[in-house]
Amino acid sequence: MSEPLLQVSNLRTFFTTEEGIVRAVDGLSFTIHKGEKFGVVGESGSGKSVTALSIMRLIEAPAGEIVTGEIHFKGQDLLRLGDEEMRKIRGAQIAMIFQDPMTALNPVYTIGNQLVETIMLHQEVRKSQAVDIGIQALDDVHIPNPKVRMDDYPHQLSGGMRQRVMIAMGLSCNPDLLIADEPTTALDVTTQAQILHLMLELTEERDTAVMLITHDLGVVAGFCDNIQVMYAGRLAERGTTDFIFDNTFHPYTAGLLGSMTRLDEVREERLYSIRGAPPSLINPSNGCRFTPRCDFAQDICGSKTPLPREFGDGHWAACHFAPDLDLSRVKRAERVG
Amino acid sequence: MFQYVVRRLVYGLITLLALSIITFTLLQNTGGDPLDRIKSNPRITQQAVQEMAVFYGLDQPITKQYLTWAGNFVQFWNYPTAWGRSFQGPQQVQALVINRLGGTARLMFTALGLAVLIGIPLGIYQAIKQYSFFDQATTTFSFVTFSTPIFVLGLGLQIILALKLEQWTGVKFFYTSGMNSTSYADFSLGEKIGDTLQHLALPAASIALISIAGYSRYQRASMLEVLHSDYLRTAKAKGLSQRTVIVKHALRNALIPVITLISLDIAGVLGGAVITESIFAWPGMGRLYIQAIGQNDWPIVMAVVMLIGVMVVVMNLFADLAYGWLDPRVRYD
Ligand SMILES: Nc1ncnc2c1ncn2[C@@H]1O[C@H](COP(=O)(O)OP(=O)(O)OP(=O)(O)O)[C@@H](O)[C@H]1O
Numbered sequence: 001m002s003e004p005l006l007q008v009s010n011l012r013t014f015f016t017t018e019e020g021i022v023r024a025v026d027g028l029s030f031t032i033h034k035g036e037k038f039g040v041v042g043e044s045g046s047g048k049s050v051t052a053l054s055i056m057r058l059i060e061a062p063a064g065e066i067v068t069g070e071i072h073f074k075g076q077d078l079l080r081l082g083d084e085e086m087r088k089i090r091g092a093q094i095a096m097i098f099q100d101p102m103t104a105l106n107p108v109y110t111i112g113n114q115l116v117e118t119i120m121l122h123q124e125v126r127k128s129q130a131v132d133i134g135i136q137a138l139d140d141v142h143i144p145n146p147k148v149r150m151d152d153y154p155h156q157l158s159g160g161m162r163q164r165v166m167i168a169m170g171l172s173c174n175p176d177l178l179i180a181d182e183p184t185t186a187l188d189v190t191t192q193a194q195i196l197h198l199m200l201e202l203t204e205e206r207d208t209a210v211m212l213i214t215h216d217l218g219v220v221a222g223f224c225d226n227i228q229v230m231y232a233g234r235l236a237e238r239g240t241t242d243f244i245f246d247n248t249f250h251p252y253t254a255g256l257l258g259s260m261t262r263l264d265e266v267r268e269e270r271l272y273s274i275r276g277a278p279p280s281l282i283n284p285s286n287g288c289r290f291t292p293r294c295d296f297a298q299d300i301c302g303s304k305t306p307l308p309r310e311f312g313d314g315h316w317a318a319c320h321f322a323p324d325l326d327l328s329r330v331k332r333a334e335r336v337g
Numbered sequence: 338m339f340q341y342v343v344r345r346l347v348y349g350l351i352t353l354l355a356l357s358i359i360t361f362t363l364l365q366n367t368g369g370d371p372l373d374r375i376k377s378n379p380r381i382t383q384q385a386v387q388e389m390a391v392f393y394g395l396d397q398p399i400t401k402q403y404l405t406w407a408g409n410f411v412q413f414w415n416y417p418t419a420w421g422r423s424f425q426g427p428q429q430v431q432a433l434v435i436n437r438l439g440g441t442a443r444l445m446f447t448a449l450g451l452a453v454l455i456g457i458p459l460g461i462y463q464a465i466k467q468y469s470f471f472d473q474a475t476t477t478f479s480f481v482t483f484s485t486p487i488f489v490l491g492l493g494l495q496i497i498l499a500l501k502l503e504q505w506t507g508v509k510f511f512y513t514s515g516m517n518s519t520s521y522a523d524f525s526l527g528e529k530i531g532d533t534l535q536h537l538a539l540p541a542a543s544i545a546l547i548s549i550a551g552y553s554r555y556q557r558a559s560m561l562e563v564l565h566s567d568y569l570r571t572a573k574a575k576g577l578s579q580r581t582v583i584v585k586h587a588l589r590n591a592l593i594p595v596i597t598l599i600s601l602d603i604a605g606v607l608g609g610a611v612i613t614e615s616i617f618a619w620p621g622m623g624r625l626y627i628q629a630i631g632q633n634d635w636p637i638v639m640a641v642v643m644l645i646g647v648m649v650v651v652m653n654l655f656a657d658l659a660y661g662w663l664d665p666r667v668r669y670d
């Protein structure tokens with residue numbers, strides 16, 4: 001693997017609410033390398049979006065706060081940058097696209113206006129050049145008639161087309177890292193596949209690293225080099241996509257794999273479903289947060305927090321009993337291809 | 338677009354026609370007779386009353402009376418006789434109304450202008466600084482003002498800013514009644530402006546304070562919604578400055594709903610402000626038509642109602658056009 005691009009260490013992002021302090025991300029560390037396709041999976045509320053927004057430093061104060069941690073990007077700690085310096089990184093070196101393309105674009109400005117705005121913000125070009133770059137960017141994401149589309153308002157485009165516009169906008173300044181927070185969740189299945197394919201194609205071409213957030217393991221399978229599974233604001237397991245699918249050490253990952261629907265195999269057993277619901281992140285109990293839902297839990301799980309341990313080859317798992325559990329009962333889904 | 342405007346204006350005319358018929362019918366059935374006061378005067382003979390009824394056309398069937406009134410009313414260019422005569426005296430309704438229009442417009446547009454110029458930026462700033470001390474202090478102030486009856490506010494301003502202030506300082510800052518001093522005609526231009534403002538300040542402030550409270554609440558809510566929207570997060574994620582995010586991406590969206598509110602308030606301007614006009618002895622439309630209603634002087638009531646109706650139709654259309662101009666999702670067809 002090439003040099004590290006983004007190194008997050010011991011990130012803690014909390015929200016102050018009326019019910020108490022929500023420990024949305026609670027001691028998370030990971031590294032994304034140059035050009036790497038890095039998948040982040042986990043159930044709703046596991047802290048995926050908060051992690052992404054922390055990297056962008058878009059956590060909304062005063063309720064939200066990055067309490068501790070370092071986020072090194074190309075050698076500098078983003079958390080120590082001034083607002084002005086951070087703005088120069090946003091959109092230019094780290095771009096982000098969001099889940100719902102229907103609402104992510106400003107309804108009162110044209111596509112072209114919003115694209116050109118981004119380009120002129122980060123590149124030393126004249127308006128006319130920016131327009132050309134914008135048209136090219138729309139062409140790159142396979143939007144037909146890009147010149148004409150520049151004058152369209154968002155409501156004139158379908159969801160898939162809008163997400164293409166978001167991708168075009170994200171990639172228009174050639175960022176080193178593209179954070180895509182569930183970019184296909186709001187789209188129909190066919191469009192999902194097209195958008196993912198497009199993202200992969202464009203980012204491979206440019207050697208752009210991607211942090212792809214999703215709750216769908218099927219989506220990361222075809223896209224990512226490495227997968228990070230999060231549970232309740234912490235790391236559950238991380239490793240190469242192949243390894244996670246074939247050789248998971250963590251009961252939660254196994255549960256996710258077991259509950260995956262797959263079109264390419266005939267299943268004999270019923271789909272697995274992880275019992276219970278994710279824990280509250282306000283005053284979470286000691287020990288492993290997955291304990292109440294874990295089929296393999298023992299006494300130690302409820303009292304001692306399992307720290308992530310490395311099992312070689314960048315494979316990390318946070319479970320007291322890794323790698324000794326027999327998870328085949330839970331995890332039936334064998335990866336094909 | 339042109340078609341749309343024409344169609345809306347046609348609908349508007351139909352609405353006004355309906356409004357005039359309904360108002361006219363209601364006024365005929367309020368149980369009083371415009372000549373009641375005259376009839377109750379023992380020195381006026383039956384004969385004279387009869388002649389008056391003929392003079393005003395009150396002896397004619399209702400339908401005929403309406404048609405005559407409507408026929409004259411639309412010929413507004415025949416100033417000052419077009420809108421008929423008041424039953425109270427020799428005045429022509431049109432002259433009376435136009436005369437009051439000036440006073441009403443001066444008071445109401447000043448108040449509305451202040452409310453918009455202060456209330457809208459205030460709401461926007463409150464939203465940007467949500468939960469700050471400024472937000473909480475001004476919000477509390479808004480609630481207090483908004484729930485104070487206008488006559489309390491008006492009298493309070495009179496007592497504090499006119500009466501007490503003059504007692505303490507010995508200088509007259511504000512007047513509490515009328516539009517100008519009696520010796521106004523002899524003043525120099527500077528004195529005229531000063532005198533006008535000194536009369537206008539307190540009544541305009543009473544109305545404006547309440548509207549500022551209303552507008553700022555509304556604008557704050559609308560701005561907050563926009564500030565939490567996905568497209569604003571996109572704008573920030575692009576690396577735009579706080580200023581651009583707010584001025585370019587938030588403001589326009591946040592103003593859209595407020596435009597309608599303001600347009601309809603402008604439409605209501607001609608109705609005047611009955612209570613404020615009474616407290617400040619302001620010669621405005623509100624007092625004119627309240628008196629007219631009390632005395633069954635329906636030509637005046639009809640004229641005022643129709644003027645307000647025209648404003649509502651026009652401002653509604655304006656609001657819809659402004660809406661379309663601000664929001665490309667709105668289509669006219
Ligand atoms: N602004 C906020 N105020 C309070 N709590 C918040 C805020 N934003 C996020 N949280 C909390 O942080 C936790 C993690 O949220 P996050 O949005 O990162 O989840 P996620 O993994 O992205 O889930 P999803 O798949 O639903 O997008 C949740 O419990 C959420 O309620």
Ligand SMILES: [Mg+2]
Nearest residue numbers: 048049050181
């Ligand atoms: Mg999320």
